[in-house]
Amino acid sequence: MPTAPFASPLRFGLIGLGNIGKVHCANFAAGKIPRGVLAAASDLRPPPSGTLPGGVRFFPDADAMLASGLVDAVIVATPHPLHRTLGEKVLSAGLHLMMEKPLAATKLDGERLLAHPRKPGQCFAIMMNLRTHPHYRRIRALLDHGALGKLQRVQWTITNWFRPEAYYALSDWRATWRGEGGGVLVNQALHNLDILQWLCGMPVSLRAFCQFGRDHDIEVEDAVTAFLHYENGATGVFTTATGEAPGVNRLEIAGTRGLVILENERLLFAENERDAADHSRSTDDAFGAPGTTVRELECEAGNPSHAGVLANFVETILDGAPLLADAAEGLKSVELANAMLYSTWKNETVALPLDSAAYQAALDRAAAVAPPRRRIIRAANVDMAKSFSTK
Structure with a gap:
């Protein structure tokens, strides 16, 4: 046992x-x-x-x-x-x-x-x-040690999840409300939603704009832009899609003590000489920003x-x-994905924690009204290494 x-x-x-x-x-x-x-x-x-x-x-x-x-x-x-x-x-x-x-x-x-x-x-x-990726682990360490100061803004554009129609034709359950429960949010970008909350915590509310079958013959979301609000007043923007090529993967996290930017496998840290809030209150220079040092952070090689x-x-x-x-951590990314869909369906800002029963009812309605669609299942080249790319 x-x-x-x-x-x-x-x-x-x-x-x-x-x-x-x-x-x-x-x-x-x-x-x-x-x-x-x-x-x-x-x-x-x-x-x-x-x-x-x-x-x-x-x-x-x-x-x-x-x-x-x-x-x-x-x-x-x-x-x-x-x-x-x-x-x-x-x-x-x-x-x-x-x-x-x-x-x-x-x-x-x-x-x-x-x-x-x-x-x-x-x-x-x-x-x-993605929690094993050296870049995200390094950012987490910076945040844990207070190197960025008070969180002010996070912005993640992650649109390099390109999927052609051949991907959606691999199986009849894929990209349906009944079979998968959603699209890019619950499938590809769920990893990014996990890292987002792992680094910055859960927002207290969000307003999302999901587009359903914008670039593909599917019933679920394949393009999303969401606006996040955090308890300390920080804001965030999360954008993802599976129909954009070439895509972008750029993460910015700004705090009063500096800015972290991750893009193209390069992790940059712009560190303020003084906390921006302290500098703002004490400087006599009407246009004076704190001095900043920019350096590329070295990270361990490889990702297990x-x-x-x-x-x-x-x-x-x-x-x-x-x-x-822990499994309980997995609930947070699911909640963010569900909340973004719910916000779109309700056409309003949604407070978190999300009412899980209300969302379940909304999803069941979406599945019930989805029109039957004939999907031709066909074989395709599958290279799973491309599915896990973080570049």
Whole structure:
């Protein structure tokens, strides 16, 4: 049982052998998860030859895998609407759980999943792999040490999530309210929403403008601009899209002591000689800004990404190491995504915390009125490395 000490290696089961499931298989096969081994996998369809590492037992039924005694921990990597049901089954089986993003398609389902009973010591984590990126970790350290002073403004334009029609034709559930629960917000940019709140905290309200099927033949949002308001008076703008090429990925965080800019894999820090608020109150120069020193910050090379999150998960279970992203953290990005859609549908500013039941009702209405649409499913070249690009 998960409450007892575990011997190395920790035995993993994987539910879902789609694109991201195959990434996890490859990471285990390459030995990228120290003291972790893939012991079993489950999917509705048998995997193509060579998908699973040698010695991995395949189960066409996830319940049978959970009851097999072959696994200590489970990765759920299925379409979003299945996350809550499968997550509850894993927790009920007494196994450790790593949930692929999102925690659930909606805040309400996420709340219910987090409230599901767990055994003492049972670990429940969320796959927020951008948290392993050296640039974001360096920015987090600056903020934690107060190097930027009081937060004044954050602006993130992240439109290099380009997806052609071939991407949306990979499956019939993709980019639908019923099958995915949303578009760019709950799928691609959810990672950025997680980093946004990880760095700057949750806003107290937001006003969003989502466009649905602006650049694609889909029913969900593929372009979003949202305006954020924070408790201390700071403001933010978050813009994302899957139909813009060439796209942009530029993050700015401004505080009274300086400005951080991340773009094109370069992290710049413009540091004020004095806190801007203090300087403003004391200077006699009517146009005098504080002196500023600009330097590029060095960061560690490489990003362990998914393998790094799983390695931390193993360390947490075997050694008691701090968890990189507890499952409860996964609720915050889902709430931001839901709130942006809800704000658009209501055509008004939405206060946070979001009313999860009201949003669920709105999503159910959107799914109910979505017209049936014939989608021609076709094969396409899939390079998952491009899906994780942060440039």
